[in-house]
Amino acid sequence: MPEARSASFISGSRREYVSTTNACKMCMPLGAALAFRGVEGSVPFLHGSQGCATYMRRYLISHFREPMDIASSSLGEKHAVYGGGPNLKLGLMNVANKYGARLIGIATTCLTETIGDDVPLILKEFKRETGANFDGQKGPYLVFASTPSYSGTHKDGFLAATRALLAQVAAKKPGSRHEVGVFPGLVSPADIRYLKEILSDFGLSGTIVPDISDPLDAPAAEEYQRIPPGGTPIAEIESLGRARAFVDLGRLVKGRRSPAEVLKERFGLKTYHLGLPIGLRETDRFFEALSEISGSPIPEKHLLERGRLIDAMVDAHKYLFGQKVVVYGEEDLVVGLTSFLAEIGARPVLCATGDRQKDFPDAISQVTNDILPEPPRVAVGVDFYGIAGLCEELSPDIFLGHSKGYHLARKMGLPLVRVGFPIHDRFGAQRIMHLGYRGALALLDRLVNAIIERRQETSSVGYTYI
Ligand code: SF4
Structure with missing residues (x-):
């Protein structure tokens, strides 16, 4: 076992200023x-x-x-x-x-x-x-x-609303009983569709709360609909008390009256508290949990996707190894992305969040301790003024986060790979995948291509074969 180390921690409340400049939260x-x-x-x-x-x-x-x-x-x-x-x-x-x-x-x-x-x-x-x-x-x-x-932050609001829904609507009503309740937190509509596909491949009927996949990524309609179709059916929330298990996704919701904890208090069922399944190891844990709940092995289709991800990780290593990454955004997403960066050979040098959850540095340590030779710096409750100050010292190669970091990336002449929420300066944010083997592969491609593109742009030769 490697020696336990803590990521170095920086609070956002720096003594020399008290205002927030370009917040890293909503x-x-x-x-x-x-x-x-x-x-x-x-x-x-x-x-x-x-x-x-x-x-x-x-x-x-x-x-x-x-x-x-x-x-x-x-x-x-x-x-x-x-x-x-x-x-x-x-x-x-x-x-x-x-x-x-x-x-x-x-x-x-x-x-x-x-x-x-x-x-x-x-x-x-x-x-x-x-x-x-x-x-x-x-x-x-x-x-x-x-x-x-x-x-x-917006993450706390999302959690408070999910908790309120479960505390005030969930019951043990007869009717459409679903076997597992999954609480993914703030992920993209594409991620939620993929989660549903995974549950179905395990033969599990699942209720995802909340489910923004259809209301916020809807087909074109001939007429404006005041309430868009889709979302978690209320009847399913009303019968969640009859499920077999509840699964929280996000290492930092545990102990904060997470959705699964609220339901466990009320119905006493089995709960799983997992990290957001980003990258290989966190996704493996998620698939193992589903295998246990369903009593079925991991479907071949997903094992093949896992294999393709590992193959791509090997191929990408020469581009990613040692690349210094600043990763920022919503705390659970940053933990998942940091875990992924560590396993693909990149060097997350700064993990920053506008959230103020005191367990954030520990969560970062848990996903990097056994892989990284040097722990990343961790900044909690920080804004982009603070992140910019740290970047001067850390000389990163690439940014990974939402579009509020664009000004800083542009100022430093560095690529920004956009993930999470909000993304206001690119098209297709609702289709970005972060979760699972498939999401990891998509992220890997985007990271490698951003690095290649920068090499081409900054080269005097103009390589076409990199
Ligand atoms: S922070 Fe949000 S809730 Fe508060 S005034 Fe601004 S928009 Fe309204």
């Missing part, structure tokens, strides 16, 4: 709205001012290139003084009537958290006043998540 209710969008027949609803919903819609539409309605209680100055309860009730009634929603996912914003609106109490009053027609049976479910943006 707003907490944005993540909640995204998670609520992944439930069939749902409408995300922000309790706050109109501007918050506009900003979030702009961000989500630009990444997914799909329409994204987010309702708002549209508060103004008056409500900041007297409270936003009446607007929230009116807005909920409008959404229920105009959209015919089966579920309204309500998230708070900075404003309503700061003025202290007691949303659970307002919802209770609303149900009483409307004759309890908002209980998921006679009317839509009203699912509430508290998401004060100043206390977390």
